[in-house]
Amino acid sequence: MLQYIVNTAIFACELGLVAMSFNLSYRVLGFANFSHVEFVTIGGLVAVTVAGHVPIYLAAVAGCVVAGAVSLVANEGVFKPLRSATVATKMIASAGVAIAIRGIDQILWGVEGRRFPGGAPRTFHVGGAYITGVQVLIIVSAVGCVVAFALILRFTRIGRSVRAVANNPALAETRGISTQRARNQVCFIAGAIAGLAGVLLGVDTVVSPQIGIALLIPMFAACIVGGAGSPFGALLGAVLVSAATTLSVSVDFGSLFGSGSYYLGSQWKTVAAFSLLVLVLFVKPTGFFGPQRERL
Amino acid sequence: MRSLRRRAILLALICVCGAAIGTAYAVAGVSASSSSDIVLGLNNMSTGQGALFGAQYLTGAQVAVNDINKAGGINGRHVKLIVRDSKTDPVQGVQTSLQLLNSDHVDAMLCNCFTTIMFPIAHALASKKTVIFSSASSSPALAQQGKNIVSTIATDDQVAPVLADWMYGRGFKNAGVIAPTDQIGVAEAAEFIKKYKADGGTIVTRVDTGDNLPDYTSEMQRVVSSGAKVLYFLAVGADGQLMFRELNQLGWKGLIFVLYPSGNGLNTDPNANGRVFGIEPGFATGTAKLQQEFKASSHKPAAWFNGVGYDTVQIAARAVAGAKDPKSVTSVQQAAVKAAGQFNAATGKYSFNSHYIRINPAVAYFACKNGQFIEVTKAGKIK
Numbered sequence: 001m002l003q004y005i006v007n008t009a010i011f012a013c014e015l016g017l018v019a020m021s022f023n024l025s026y027r028v029l030g031f032a033n034f035s036h037v038e039f040v041t042i043g044g045l046v047a048v049t050v051a052g053h054v055p056i057y058l059a060a061v062a063g064c065v066v067a068g069a070v071s072l073v074a075n076e077g078v079f080k081p082l083r084s085a086t087v088a089t090k091m092i093a094s095a096g097v098a099i100a101i102r103g104i105d106q107i108l109w110g111v112e113g114r115r116f117p118g119g120a121p122r123t124f125h126v127g128g129a130y131i132t133g134v135q136v137l138i139i140v141s142a143v144g145c146v147v148a149f150a151l152i153l154r155f156t157r158i159g160r161s162v163r164a165v166a167n168n169p170a171l172a173e174t175r176g177i178s179t180q181r182a183r184n185q186v187c188f189i190a191g192a193i194a195g196l197a198g199v200l201l202g203v204d205t206v207v208s209p210q211i212g213i214a215l216l217i218p219m220f221a222a223c224i225v226g227g228a229g230s231p232f233g234a235l236l237g238a239v240l241v242s243a244a245t246t247l248s249v250s251v252d253f254g255s256l257f258g259s260g261s262y263y264l265g266s267q268w269k270t271v272a273a274f275s276l277l278v279l280v281l282f283v284k285p286t287g288f289f290g291p292q293r294e295r296l
Numbered sequence: 297m298r299s300l301r302r303r304a305i306l307l308a309l310i311c312v313c314g315a316a317i318g319t320a321y322a323v324a325g326v327s328a329s330s331s332s333d334i335v336l337g338l339n340n341m342s343t344g345q346g347a348l349f350g351a352q353y354l355t356g357a358q359v360a361v362n363d364i365n366k367a368g369g370i371n372g373r374h375v376k377l378i379v380r381d382s383k384t385d386p387v388q389g390v391q392t393s394l395q396l397l398n399s400d401h402v403d404a405m406l407c408n409c410f411t412t413i414m415f416p417i418a419h420a421l422a423s424k425k426t427v428i429f430s431s432a433s434s435s436p437a438l439a440q441q442g443k444n445i446v447s448t449i450a451t452d453d454q455v456a457p458v459l460a461d462w463m464y465g466r467g468f469k470n471a472g473v474i475a476p477t478d479q480i481g482v483a484e485a486a487e488f489i490k491k492y493k494a495d496g497g498t499i500v501t502r503v504d505t506g507d508n509l510p511d512y513t514s515e516m517q518r519v520v521s522s523g524a525k526v527l528y529f530l531a532v533g534a535d536g537q538l539m540f541r542e543l544n545q546l547g548w549k550g551l552i553f554v555l556y557p558s559g560n561g562l563n564t565d566p567n568a569n570g571r572v573f574g575i576e577p578g579f580a581t582g583t584a585k586l587q588q589e590f591k592a593s594s595h596k597p598a599a600w601f602n603g604v605g606y607d608t609v610q611i612a613a614r615a616v617a618g619a620k621d622p623k624s625v626t627s628v629q630q631a632a633v634k635a636a637g638q639f640n641a642a643t644g645k646y647s648f649n650s651h652y653i654r655i656n657p658a659v660a661y662f663a664c665k666n667g668q669f670i671e672v673t674k675a676g677k678i679k
Contacts, residue, residue, distance in 0.1 A: 003517055004514070007511075007513045007514050007517070010511075010513070011510070011511045011513075014510070014511075015510075103343075106343055106347075110351075111343060111347035111348060111350075111351065111533075112347075112348060112534075112561055112564065113533070113534040113537040113538070113561060113564065115541075115564070115565070115566075123545055123546070123547050125547065130517075130520075130545065130546045130547055132545045135545075201510065205510070205511070205538045205541060205542070206534055206537045206538050206541060208533075208534035208537075210344075210345075210508055210534055211510065211534075213508070214508050214509055214510040215510050218510070245511075246513075246514050249514045249515050250514045250517075250518075263503070263504075263515075263518060264504075265477045265503075265504030265505060265506060266477075266504065266505040266506035266509055266512060266515055267477055267504075267505075267506035267507075268506075269506065269509060270506070
């Protein structure tokens, strides 16, 4: 049981950062940006590349900054010119950006998985559950990032302008807030947070050009379960999706089938995530913290 | 209004430039190959889960093309290789095949595609008159997928039992199995389990995994809990690397046995040293110079799949050039069997069964040492 909680917590932290930043960008840009998961990959790849030359925390900062910058460039170069286009057009364009980024990643970094230097992390055996030092760091970093993000949003000038634009862009404009600047700030912040998720995921596992796309489906599920456009709702969504996916492969169904032991294969994780999604949509069509309920 | 007109003009200019570049490219492509060239289409896993195999195969294929063309071609005909990426995806793989056939008009097609991609391709092209040289589908069911196939690798029913014997023979009477739930995983696991049990072994756990998921910790936890000290491990690429890392993080200290180790990427894990073993046909003796060519071309140690790519191009080109009737599938297939004995094959002597599938290749044993797979004896000692 404790191992189940640990596994759920670790994946929820990684997924939560991606889902939270995705929902922030969705709220401000107004469309589902498929390329968002690629900023996860960029963060991981940049950090793993420079990690051999600088301390790990500086590598993490580099990963976040580059991921944020790429997100900003994508917004300025592609999404800004499409501002007046339909949501469907912008979503398709974002899928194109995602494919382009992944292709460039493969050209620059190749296709093989990369590891952060330092060998295998130290593993702790606590109360029957295994957890590595890196995983403890992931939980601490993710929680720290969420708290910092909430404080920035609540108490800084940038945060206030972002909240204003997210809640009512027209009104924000009349109060002298530059919506374009706020969108750029959101793109950078969301990209950087996604980049941090890539760094944490990479430190825990292996960095490859596929790590971002692997998060796409659980991320969407978490965002919708938590409430589309609600950054903090996405965190709850991430916890629920992580719990459901982890549970799906941890339960022994052997007694149901009369056999000794029967576990579902990993491919059922996606089924579990979407089953949860459907279930939540039946009960709460806007997710737990849909846009009607939450103001940033 | 003016800005709109300016944009329209800019868009039109971009379209004209694009069309001009496209036309120039197409013309260049046509003029680059003469009508007498042997045009081989390679449907390759250049990206996606099979990309490591794809990169190795492509290196070998390009070395073969260079070698053939440098030597003046086959019967005076040069070889041209057109490469398209299946992205290790079945739907994309079928589209790529159709492009190679219908747009590129290749004389023969090389499919470096896993079984999950190869079978849909074989189904889509079953009625075509072009021979498909399959190089990465090892399912025994390949024989039933079409009459226009030549396979340059052996099927799992030949290779997986050898691995089962090796594991059991080294004293491991209880094993776990980690297998992706696709056609490759299911088929290879079935062949392995059948032989391992027949030898007297017990499968203590079997974990079915998906592809390209961000986390497998819970599944790996089950492996650790089962007490398995040795695993038959079928996951490849980033998935396999992730699972192995998670096993180590969970404190697992056992050994891993794989098929075709040179392409699975496990050797890059610092924990793989002395713990990951595998079998594959390996390089034939007397191919050291060729292996140097592979290394020089890819800047990486020569891998067995370089050899598969090399051999397949050699066989396919010679089959097309040597067939009595190049438009007849049977004629090209028969020529392929003959062609396999006409050059110094990188992966050893070729024999084919009645379905034109490679049989009984000599198998070499490998162990991971210092980040590389090196050949060992059957007892696991370094040669």
